[in-house]
Amino acid sequence: MELPVLTVKGLIILAIFGITLLIATYSTYAERKVAAFLQDRLGPNRAGPWGLLQPIADAGKMFFKEDFIPSQASKWLFILGPCLAMLTALMSSAVIPFGDSVRFIWDKVNYEVAIQGIEINIGVLYIFGVVSLGVYGVMVGGWASNNKFSLLGAIRAASQNISYEIALGLSLITILMMTGSLSLRAIIDEQATFFEWNIFTQPLGFVIFLTCSFAECNRTPFDLPECETELVGGYHTEYSSMKLGFYLFSEYINMFVSSAFISCLYFGGFHYPFINEVNQALENSLGAVAGHNVATLIGVVVMFSKIFFFIFFFMWVRWTLPRFRYDQLMNLGWKTFIPLSILNVVLTGAGLLYNFKYATWLIAIVMIVMAVVSTARAPKPNIVPQRT
Amino acid sequence: MISEELDIAPKNVPGNDLPARNDNGPVQYVNELTTLNLGPTHPATHGIFQNILQMDGEKIVSSEQTIGYIHRAFEKIAERRPFYQITTLTDRMNYCSSPINNMGWHMTVEKLLGIDVPKRAQYIRVILMELARISDHLICNGILGVDAGAFTGFLYIYQERENIYDIYEEVCGARLTTNMGRIGGMERDLSPTAIRKIKELLVRFPKVLTEFENLFNRNRIFMDRVVNVGGISAERALSYGFTGPNLRAAGVDYDVRVMNPYSSYQDFEFDIPVGQSGDTYDRFMVRNGEMWQSLRIIEQALNNLPEGPYYADAPQYYLPPKQEVYKNMEALIYHFKIVMGEIDAPVGEVYHAVEGGNGELGFYLISDGGRTPYRLHFRRPCFIYYQAYPEMCKGLTLSDAIVIMSSMNVIAGELDA
Amino acid sequence: MTANDELRLSIDYQAMTEFISFFKTLTPTGYLFLILTIITLFSAIGVVTARNPIYSVLALIATFFCLSGHYILLNAQFLAAVNIIVYAGAIMVLFLFTIMFLNLRQDDEESKTNLTKMASVVVGGMLMVMLITIFRAKSAQVPTYSATAFNPKTGLVENLGNLLYNDYILPFELASVLFLVAMVGAVMLGKREAGDRHF
Amino acid sequence: MATDIKIVEGPASYEGPGFQATSFDKLIGLARANSLWPLPFATSCCGIEFMSTMASHYDLARFGSERPSFSPRQADMLLVAGTIAKKMGPIVKQVYLQMAEPRWVIAIGACASSGGIFDTYSVLQGIDRIIPVDVYVPGCPPRPEQILDGVMQVQELAKNESLRRRNTEEYTKLLNSYSIE
Amino acid sequence: MSATVSHNLKAMQLTNRSVQVSNKEMTMAEKMYLPAIIGGLAITIRHFFRKKPTIQYPEVKKYLGPIYRGHHILKRDEQGRERCTACGLCAVACPAEAISMVAAERQKGEEKLYREEKYAAVYEINMLRCIFCGLCEEACPKQAVYLRHDQMVPIFTERQDVIYGKDKLVEKMDDRYIRVANSEVKATPTEPSLTRAAT
Amino acid sequence: MLTNEEVAQTLIQQFGETVSDFDDPYDLLTFSTSRDHIVEVVQYLRDHPVYQVGFLTDVTAVHYPDSVGKEFCVVYHMHSLTNNFRIRIKVYLQADDVHIPTIIPLFAGANWMERETFDLFGISFDGHPDLRRILNMEEMDYHPMRKQYPLEDETREDKIDALFGR
Known part of the structure; x- marks a missing residue:
C-alpha cells in the first residue's frame, strides 16, 4: 500500500474509533433521556444545556471515585475483567463498512479508499469471533469478584451468550447463502436495490437475529446477567469507579456495533432507495471525485441514521418489556429459535434452488394466519370487569 | 448490600x-x-x-x-398515647394505604364509644378508603412489573398515585401519612376542589389502568413469568390465615366489605374479583380487578353523597369548632378534655376489622376506661400471610422468588409493626 | 589471553553476528511470527503450570489466540476465525463456566505423588522425542514456499469449501456423523432422571 | 420546556483569549455533583416518597442521579429513608462501610434522622449514632421537594469539597468518632 | 396431624358477588410474543411524545393545597401580639413529643407583646422529631400554632440546628401568614381561616 | 345465621365446666377455657360440620399484672367464613407458669402469631417447632410488651421527660 492510502486509512480508522467512543458515551446520555421520555419524565437537564454534559460528569466522577478491590477477590482477574470487556467491544467495529469509499488524487494518481477499518473477506466471521469473546469480560469479572450475585450473573451471561450465538449464527447463514460471501461489503453491495434488502427477503431471520443480538448485548428482555431486582448488579456488583464505567461503556459499544451490524446485514448498510440515481446525478454535476465523495457522505449519514434508529430501538424495547426468566430464556433460545432458524435455512436453500428469494415469507405468512385464526376463534377473555 | x-x-x-x-x-x-x-x-x-x-x-x-428489621413497637406506643394520637401510628403501618388504617382505627374507637357516624361522613370515608385501596394496589402491581423488569408501566400508574396524593392533600393536608378523619367523623368536609379532583380521577384513571393492563396482562413474557408461579391452594391459604387479594386470588371470595359491611359498604354495588389457583398472575389480576371495582364504588359514593353533617353529634368525643371554643365555656371544657385525652371511654374490648389493602386489618382494642388503650393489638394481614412465603417459592428460581414477594405486597411497616 | 579464549570469543562473536543477521533477514511477518511463537510457548507453559485452574484456562485461551494469529500468517483466515469462535468463544467458555461453578479456586487438589510426576515426565519426554524424530525425518518433505506455485486464495473459504465438499466429502460427513453421535450420547448422559437434582 | 431551569454554571475560572483555567478540584466537584448515584436504603414510608421523587412528577433524573445503585460500591450517596431499628443498625453501618469514597449520607425523614415518633426500645434514635450524616431532611415523610432539596444540598457539598477530602485529618477524625477505620 | 382444613372448599363460595378475573390460557397469537410486544412498544412510544407532567422543582414550586401541613408558625394577632398562652395543649397533643415550652407571666408593659396573661417564654419544636400530623394546630385553643401550607421546613446539615425556638417560629410582622382555604372564606392576615369548619 | 347463644349452648354441652365466662361484648362471642382444653376446643370448632370455624384470625396476649393468678391472657380470634361468625377464646395463665400448647397443627398460620406473642410477652407455646424471637433482636433479654418494661429508648437525647406529665 502506498503512503497516501495508508494515511487516509489511518485517518478513517481513527475516526471510526473516535466515533465509536463518542457514540457509546452519548448512548449513556441517550439511554437516560429516552428512558425519561418514554416514562413521562424529563431526564438529565441540569448538567449543561439539556443535560448534554451528563456523560462527561459521569466520567469525571467515576475517574475520581475510590477504586475498590475486595480483599477476597483475585486481584488480577478483577482488573482483567473490565479490560477484556472493553477490548472485545472496541475490536468489533473494525470491519464494519460505514460508507462506500473516498476518492482522492495524489500526485496525479487516482486513489480510492473504502470507509472501513480493515477489509477482510471474512468480516462476518471476525465480528462473530470477537462477539463470542465478549463474554469473557463478564465471566472473568463476575467470578473474580467473589460474590455470589456476581457469580450468578457471570454464569447466566456465559450460558446465555453461548446459547444465543447458535441461533444468531444460523440466522446469519441464510444471508451468507444468498450472498455467497463472508465479506460485509459484499453483503451490503448485494442489497443495492431497495426491495433486495435482506429485511424483505429474510424477515424471519431478521427477527431472530434482532432478538439474539439483544441477548448478546445483555439488554432487556435478556438482561439477566445484571438484572437489578434479582442480582443487585449482577456481574458488576462489586465494581466501582472506572472499572464499572468500562463495563457500562462496553455494553453501549456492543449496542452500537450490533446496530451497525444489523443495518449492514438487513437494511442495506449505507444504501438507500434511488442511491444509484443520486450518485449518478452527483457525479455528473460535481465531477467524479467530488461527486463520489459527496455521495459517500450521504451514504455515511444514512448508515448512521440507521444505526441511531436501532440504538433507539434497543432502548425503546428495554424500557417497555419485562425480562425473561432464566429457564424461559434457555427454552426460547434452544427450543424456539434454533429450530426456527434451521427451518429458515432449509427454506432459504430451497428458495435458492428455484431462484425464489422470498421463500421465507412462507413461514411468516403461516405464522400470521395461525395467529389471526386462533385469536378469532379464542373465546373473548373475561378479564376486566369494566366499570358500569 | x-x-x-x-x-x-x-x-x-x-x-x-x-x-x-x-x-x-x-x-x-x-x-x-x-x-x-x-x-x-x-x-x-x-x-x-x-x-x-x-x-x-x-x-x-x-x-x-x-423479619423485624423495622420493628417499631406500635402496640407498646399505643398503650401510652390517647386514642386520637394513635391515628398517627396507624398511618405508618401500611403506609401505602394509610387512610384505610386511619378509618379502621376510628371505626374501632367509635364502636367502643358507641358513636353513630352520619351517612355523609361514612360515604366520604368510603371514597377515601377506596382511593387508598387503588393507590395500594397501584404500588403493588407496578412494583411487580418493576421486579419483572419493566419499569415503565410502574411510572405510568405512579402518576395516578400522585394524583391521589393531591386529593389527600386537599382532604387532610398530607400525602402519605395522612392522619385523616377523626373519631366521630371527618376533620373537615370534602372541599369542592377535592370533589372536582376525584371526578377528574374517575375520568382519567380508567384510561391509565387500561393502558397498564395492555402493557402487561396479555404479554407472554410477563405471563410466563407469573402464571403458575407461587401458587397456593385455597385450603393452604386459609390455613395460613391469608386474607384480602391474596386469598381471593386463590378463589375464596372473602371480603370484609361484603361479609361484615362497615361504613355503609352495603349501599354499594360491586363485585369481588377472584382468581383460580392463587398464583402470582391471579394476584396481579385480582388487584387489577379490585381497582376497577374501587372505581365503581367511588363513583357510586360520589354520585349519592348525602347531605348533612360530616361528624357525629358527640361533643364529648369530637372537637368543637374553634369559634365555639372561644365563645362557649362548655366547648372549651370539651376541647381541653379531648385534647388531654380525658374522654370517658367505657371499659370493654372490641375487635373491628376492615378490608385493608392487603386483607383483613383487625384492631383488637381493650379499654380499661383510662385515657389510653389498655392493650391494642393490630391484626396485620401482611405479617400473617408472609409466613407462607417459603412454601410458595420452594422449588422455584430466584427470579420467581422475587416476583412472588412483590406480588404478595409485603409492606415492611405492616409486617413488623 | 590464551588462544583458546580468543577462539571462544571469536565463536561467540560469530554466533552473535549470525544471530543479528538472522534478525536482519526477517520480514515484518517474520517478526510477528517470532513474537507470536514466544507468546504461544509461554502461555502454553502457563496452561500446565498455573495452579489456579481459572488462570490455566485463560492461558489456554491466549494460546488459542496466538494459534489463530499463526493461521492468519499462513493465510488461513477462515480457520483462524473458526478457531476463535469455536474454541475460544464456545468451548473455553464452557470450561470456564464449569470451573467457576465447581469453584476449584482453592488449591485443594491433593498434590500429585512422585510416581505420577515421574510417569508424566516419561510420557511427555517420549512424545517430544517422537515429534522431533518425525520432523527431522520428514523435513525434506515439508513443502517450502515458492512464489510461483503460491495461490493466494489457498486458505480462503471458497477453496476450503471446495476441498471439503468435493475431495474430502466422505471424511467430512463421517466426522459430522461422529459429532452427532457424540451429541446424542452427551444428551443421554446428561439427561436427569426424574427426581434428580436440577442443574 | 417553557420554564427556565437553572443549568449548572461552569466553575469559577480565569478566562482569557483562547484559554480557560479552573481549579481541577472544582471541575471534578462539579462532575460529582451532577452524577450522584443514590443508594436508596428505603425501609418504610419515606421509601415510598423516594419512589415519588424518582417518578415522573419530580424526576430525580434531572439532577443526573436517577440511576439507583443498589450495590454500595457504585453509589455516591446513601439515602436512608425510613425507620432504622436497632436490629437494622449494624446493616446500615455495613452498607456505609462498603461504599466507595466519596460518599455522602442523607437521612430522609424524622425516623432516620432522630427516631421521630418512634421513641421506643427497638428504634435507633437517629442514624447519626452509627454513621456520619451529611444532610437531614425533616418531615414524616418529607415531600419529594424536600428530598430534592436534600439532594441539592449534597450537590453543594460535592461541589465545594476538596478532591482529597478522605485523606484529610478531619475526615479521619470524624470516621474515628464512629469507630470506622 | 394433618394441617388441612376439613370442610369442603368447593363450598367456599361465600357470596354471590365473585367474578373470575384471570384467564391463563394464551391464544396462538399471544404465544408468539410479537403482538403484545408491538402493542407495548406502541404504548410507550405514544408516551414519548406526550406532555411531561414533571415539575421542575427548584424553579417551579407546586401549590400544595390550602391545608397542607408544612412549616410551623406561631401566629400573632392583628395588633402584633403573640397569641400563644402557653397552655401546653399542643405539647400534650403531639404524638412525637416534639414540642416543649416554658410558660411565663406577662409583666407590666408587655401587653403590646403578648395577648394573654401567660405566654411562652420558650417555645421549641424539634423539627426532626415532628411528624407534621397537624394535631397541635387542632389542639390549640388560641389559634396560635399553625402549620403553613406555603412553606416547608428546610433541610438541615447539622443536628444542632434542628430545634426551632421562638425566633424562627413566631410570625414576622412583615411576612404575615394567610391561609385561604377556598374563595368563599374571608381571611385576614391576623385571623387565618380556621382549621376546621372553614371549608 | 348462627347466634351467640346457640354456639355457647353447644360449647357448654360439649365441654361442660372447662369453658366458662361466656360474654358477648359488642356482639362477639367471648369465652374462656383452660390451657389443657384450648387445642380441643379450637379443633372442635374447626371441624364442627355446621359451624366450620375454620379460620384463625389472630392470636395475641394481654398482660394484667394486677390480677393475681391470671396475669396473662392469651386471646384467640376465630372466624367461620361460611357462617360469618366470629368467636373470641381466652386462656388465662399464671405469671410463673406461662405455658400453653401450640395450635400450629390445626392452623399453619398460627406459627408466627405465636412467635410474636412469645417475643412480646414471653408466653411459651409448647410444641412450637421454632419458638424464637421474631420481631426483636435475639439478644434481647426481656419481653417488652409486659407492662413493667418501659417504652422509651433510654439513650435518647433530645427529649425532656419532665414536661407535661410525661
Whole structure:
C-alpha cells in the first residue's frame, strides 16, 4: 500500500474509533433521556444545556471515585475483567463498512479508499469471533469478584451468550447463502436495490437475529446477567469507579456495533432507495471525485441514521418489556429459535434452488394466519370487569 | 448490600463495638447448595426483610425468613398515647394505604364509644378508603412489573398515585401519612376542589389502568413469568390465615366489605374479583380487578353523597369548632378534655376489622376506661400471610422468588409493626 | 589471553553476528511470527503450570489466540476465525463456566505423588522425542514456499469449501456423523432422571 | 420546556483569549455533583416518597442521579429513608462501610434522622449514632421537594469539597468518632 | 396431624358477588410474543411524545393545597401580639413529643407583646422529631400554632440546628401568614381561616 | 345465621365446666377455657360440620399484672367464613407458669402469631417447632410488651421527660 492510502486509512480508522467512543458515551446520555421520555419524565437537564454534559460528569466522577478491590477477590482477574470487556467491544467495529469509499488524487494518481477499518473477506466471521469473546469480560469479572450475585450473573451471561450465538449464527447463514460471501461489503453491495434488502427477503431471520443480538448485548428482555431486582448488579456488583464505567461503556459499544451490524446485514448498510440515481446525478454535476465523495457522505449519514434508529430501538424495547426468566430464556433460545432458524435455512436453500428469494415469507405468512385464526376463534377473555 | 457478606448479620446492639469491615464471605457450598442472602437490603425486598435461600443452582431448595428489621413497637406506643394520637401510628403501618388504617382505627374507637357516624361522613370515608385501596394496589402491581423488569408501566400508574396524593392533600393536608378523619367523623368536609379532583380521577384513571393492563396482562413474557408461579391452594391459604387479594386470588371470595359491611359498604354495588389457583398472575389480576371495582364504588359514593353533617353529634368525643371554643365555656371544657385525652371511654374490648389493602386489618382494642388503650393489638394481614412465603417459592428460581414477594405486597411497616 | 579464549570469543562473536543477521533477514511477518511463537510457548507453559485452574484456562485461551494469529500468517483466515469462535468463544467458555461453578479456586487438589510426576515426565519426554524424530525425518518433505506455485486464495473459504465438499466429502460427513453421535450420547448422559437434582 | 431551569454554571475560572483555567478540584466537584448515584436504603414510608421523587412528577433524573445503585460500591450517596431499628443498625453501618469514597449520607425523614415518633426500645434514635450524616431532611415523610432539596444540598457539598477530602485529618477524625477505620 | 382444613372448599363460595378475573390460557397469537410486544412498544412510544407532567422543582414550586401541613408558625394577632398562652395543649397533643415550652407571666408593659396573661417564654419544636400530623394546630385553643401550607421546613446539615425556638417560629410582622382555604372564606392576615369548619 | 347463644349452648354441652365466662361484648362471642382444653376446643370448632370455624384470625396476649393468678391472657380470634361468625377464646395463665400448647397443627398460620406473642410477652407455646424471637433482636433479654418494661429508648437525647406529665 502506498503512503497516501495508508494515511487516509489511518485517518478513517481513527475516526471510526473516535466515533465509536463518542457514540457509546452519548448512548449513556441517550439511554437516560429516552428512558425519561418514554416514562413521562424529563431526564438529565441540569448538567449543561439539556443535560448534554451528563456523560462527561459521569466520567469525571467515576475517574475520581475510590477504586475498590475486595480483599477476597483475585486481584488480577478483577482488573482483567473490565479490560477484556472493553477490548472485545472496541475490536468489533473494525470491519464494519460505514460508507462506500473516498476518492482522492495524489500526485496525479487516482486513489480510492473504502470507509472501513480493515477489509477482510471474512468480516462476518471476525465480528462473530470477537462477539463470542465478549463474554469473557463478564465471566472473568463476575467470578473474580467473589460474590455470589456476581457469580450468578457471570454464569447466566456465559450460558446465555453461548446459547444465543447458535441461533444468531444460523440466522446469519441464510444471508451468507444468498450472498455467497463472508465479506460485509459484499453483503451490503448485494442489497443495492431497495426491495433486495435482506429485511424483505429474510424477515424471519431478521427477527431472530434482532432478538439474539439483544441477548448478546445483555439488554432487556435478556438482561439477566445484571438484572437489578434479582442480582443487585449482577456481574458488576462489586465494581466501582472506572472499572464499572468500562463495563457500562462496553455494553453501549456492543449496542452500537450490533446496530451497525444489523443495518449492514438487513437494511442495506449505507444504501438507500434511488442511491444509484443520486450518485449518478452527483457525479455528473460535481465531477467524479467530488461527486463520489459527496455521495459517500450521504451514504455515511444514512448508515448512521440507521444505526441511531436501532440504538433507539434497543432502548425503546428495554424500557417497555419485562425480562425473561432464566429457564424461559434457555427454552426460547434452544427450543424456539434454533429450530426456527434451521427451518429458515432449509427454506432459504430451497428458495435458492428455484431462484425464489422470498421463500421465507412462507413461514411468516403461516405464522400470521395461525395467529389471526386462533385469536378469532379464542373465546373473548373475561378479564376486566369494566366499570358500569 | 453485597448481602452475602451479611450471611451472618452482626447481631450486637449498634454501638461502637461493632466488628470491623467484614469482606470475607467466600462462596460456601454445603452439600453443593449455595446459601444466598436475599436482603435485608436487596433491591427487591421493598422495605426490609431477609430471606436466606438455600439454592441448588438457580433453584430454591428452602428458605428462611427473618423479619423485624423495622420493628417499631406500635402496640407498646399505643398503650401510652390517647386514642386520637394513635391515628398517627396507624398511618405508618401500611403506609401505602394509610387512610384505610386511619378509618379502621376510628371505626374501632367509635364502636367502643358507641358513636353513630352520619351517612355523609361514612360515604366520604368510603371514597377515601377506596382511593387508598387503588393507590395500594397501584404500588403493588407496578412494583411487580418493576421486579419483572419493566419499569415503565410502574411510572405510568405512579402518576395516578400522585394524583391521589393531591386529593389527600386537599382532604387532610398530607400525602402519605395522612392522619385523616377523626373519631366521630371527618376533620373537615370534602372541599369542592377535592370533589372536582376525584371526578377528574374517575375520568382519567380508567384510561391509565387500561393502558397498564395492555402493557402487561396479555404479554407472554410477563405471563410466563407469573402464571403458575407461587401458587397456593385455597385450603393452604386459609390455613395460613391469608386474607384480602391474596386469598381471593386463590378463589375464596372473602371480603370484609361484603361479609361484615362497615361504613355503609352495603349501599354499594360491586363485585369481588377472584382468581383460580392463587398464583402470582391471579394476584396481579385480582388487584387489577379490585381497582376497577374501587372505581365503581367511588363513583357510586360520589354520585349519592348525602347531605348533612360530616361528624357525629358527640361533643364529648369530637372537637368543637374553634369559634365555639372561644365563645362557649362548655366547648372549651370539651376541647381541653379531648385534647388531654380525658374522654370517658367505657371499659370493654372490641375487635373491628376492615378490608385493608392487603386483607383483613383487625384492631383488637381493650379499654380499661383510662385515657389510653389498655392493650391494642393490630391484626396485620401482611405479617400473617408472609409466613407462607417459603412454601410458595420452594422449588422455584430466584427470579420467581422475587416476583412472588412483590406480588404478595409485603409492606415492611405492616409486617413488623 | 590464551588462544583458546580468543577462539571462544571469536565463536561467540560469530554466533552473535549470525544471530543479528538472522534478525536482519526477517520480514515484518517474520517478526510477528517470532513474537507470536514466544507468546504461544509461554502461555502454553502457563496452561500446565498455573495452579489456579481459572488462570490455566485463560492461558489456554491466549494460546488459542496466538494459534489463530499463526493461521492468519499462513493465510488461513477462515480457520483462524473458526478457531476463535469455536474454541475460544464456545468451548473455553464452557470450561470456564464449569470451573467457576465447581469453584476449584482453592488449591485443594491433593498434590500429585512422585510416581505420577515421574510417569508424566516419561510420557511427555517420549512424545517430544517422537515429534522431533518425525520432523527431522520428514523435513525434506515439508513443502517450502515458492512464489510461483503460491495461490493466494489457498486458505480462503471458497477453496476450503471446495476441498471439503468435493475431495474430502466422505471424511467430512463421517466426522459430522461422529459429532452427532457424540451429541446424542452427551444428551443421554446428561439427561436427569426424574427426581434428580436440577442443574 | 417553557420554564427556565437553572443549568449548572461552569466553575469559577480565569478566562482569557483562547484559554480557560479552573481549579481541577472544582471541575471534578462539579462532575460529582451532577452524577450522584443514590443508594436508596428505603425501609418504610419515606421509601415510598423516594419512589415519588424518582417518578415522573419530580424526576430525580434531572439532577443526573436517577440511576439507583443498589450495590454500595457504585453509589455516591446513601439515602436512608425510613425507620432504622436497632436490629437494622449494624446493616446500615455495613452498607456505609462498603461504599466507595466519596460518599455522602442523607437521612430522609424524622425516623432516620432522630427516631421521630418512634421513641421506643427497638428504634435507633437517629442514624447519626452509627454513621456520619451529611444532610437531614425533616418531615414524616418529607415531600419529594424536600428530598430534592436534600439532594441539592449534597450537590453543594460535592461541589465545594476538596478532591482529597478522605485523606484529610478531619475526615479521619470524624470516621474515628464512629469507630470506622 | 394433618394441617388441612376439613370442610369442603368447593363450598367456599361465600357470596354471590365473585367474578373470575384471570384467564391463563394464551391464544396462538399471544404465544408468539410479537403482538403484545408491538402493542407495548406502541404504548410507550405514544408516551414519548406526550406532555411531561414533571415539575421542575427548584424553579417551579407546586401549590400544595390550602391545608397542607408544612412549616410551623406561631401566629400573632392583628395588633402584633403573640397569641400563644402557653397552655401546653399542643405539647400534650403531639404524638412525637416534639414540642416543649416554658410558660411565663406577662409583666407590666408587655401587653403590646403578648395577648394573654401567660405566654411562652420558650417555645421549641424539634423539627426532626415532628411528624407534621397537624394535631397541635387542632389542639390549640388560641389559634396560635399553625402549620403553613406555603412553606416547608428546610433541610438541615447539622443536628444542632434542628430545634426551632421562638425566633424562627413566631410570625414576622412583615411576612404575615394567610391561609385561604377556598374563595368563599374571608381571611385576614391576623385571623387565618380556621382549621376546621372553614371549608 | 348462627347466634351467640346457640354456639355457647353447644360449647357448654360439649365441654361442660372447662369453658366458662361466656360474654358477648359488642356482639362477639367471648369465652374462656383452660390451657389443657384450648387445642380441643379450637379443633372442635374447626371441624364442627355446621359451624366450620375454620379460620384463625389472630392470636395475641394481654398482660394484667394486677390480677393475681391470671396475669396473662392469651386471646384467640376465630372466624367461620361460611357462617360469618366470629368467636373470641381466652386462656388465662399464671405469671410463673406461662405455658400453653401450640395450635400450629390445626392452623399453619398460627406459627408466627405465636412467635410474636412469645417475643412480646414471653408466653411459651409448647410444641412450637421454632419458638424464637421474631420481631426483636435475639439478644434481647426481656419481653417488652409486659407492662413493667418501659417504652422509651433510654439513650435518647433530645427529649425532656419532665414536661407535661410525661
